[in-house]
Structure formats: structure tokens, C-alpha cells
Amino acid sequence: MIRKHITFFGSVQGVVFRWRARHAAEYFSCTGWCRNEWDGTVAMEIQGEEENIDQVIMAIERGTYVRIENMDARTIPLEEHEYGFRTE
Template identity: 45%
Template sequence: MLKKWKKQRNYYRFYGEVQAVGFRFTAAAAAEEYGATGWVRNEADESVSMELQGTEKQIRSVLGAIEGNSYIRIDRVESKPLAVIKNERGFEVKF
């Protein structure tokens, strides 16, 4: 039960139709709505990178909102766990 509430941080790299489709702004709006923190940015190879921190439920909710955007098509995702950043506030769209 405690695992649900314990914060975690993950790095994601999304490939597919993920740029020029509102990905970063969908991620930022969802992170704000669900109380997750981190950042998102476009990469030169047309992928999108994101670090997302929150509870398991918050992270699943943000990822679900991204996948639910009909303009976004994710073909492949790479992910890895990261160390939690204590006292992180907010979610940033990096340019």
C-alpha cells in the first residue's frame, strides 16, 4: 500500500508522431492536473524526452493523458528509473 504513495522518478524517450502534435503541452497540462513534477523537451532526432516524478498513480495518469491525445502516435518508448529530486516543484516545458 505504501508503494502507491511513494514518489518515483522516471526518464522517458518517446518515438513516433510526437513533435508538432501538442505532446509537450499535453504532458505539462496533465502533470499540473495530477500533481506530478519534472520536464519535457523535443529532441533533434524528432523524439521527445521527459523526466516525470510523482506517485505511481500520478505517473500513470500523466502517461495516460499523453496516450489519450489523438494527435500523438507513440511507436516506441524507452524508460529508466532515476533518483527522486527532493523538493522539486512544478513541471517545465523546455525549448
């Protein structure tokens, strides 16, 4: 189990990114949150098995409209009592 803070760059706001993130995280049993940032990026903290986190990211990219050009990811401490995935 790991937790990552990820900043996504590209065409990521206003294009169903957060909706896909929430549904994919629920499907792959991950917890955390994501939100639009003032600079046009999307920030996400996601917790789960590393393979499941990778699946969530691939699910976000799949389909139309979302185009992730770059990601800045770092591992951060786990949140012990977090349940679900929310969008802000």
C-alpha cells in the same frame, strides 16, 4: 514516490505533446520537465506516484495527433526540491 526518465518515439513532436504533458502532470500532481530532442523523440523526466505517472502518459496519448509508438523508461534518483512541471 518515483522519478522516471522516459524517451518517447513516434509522432510526438509538434503535435501538442508537451502541452498535454504539462497540463496532465499538473493535474496528477507530478513534477519534472519535457523537451523535444534533435532526433524527433521527446524526452521527459517525471516525478510522482507511479499511478499518477501512468495517468499522465495515458492523458498524453488520448485524443488526436499524438501517436506513441515506443517508450524507453528508466527509474532515476528523486529531485528533492523540484516544484512544477516545465516544457523546454
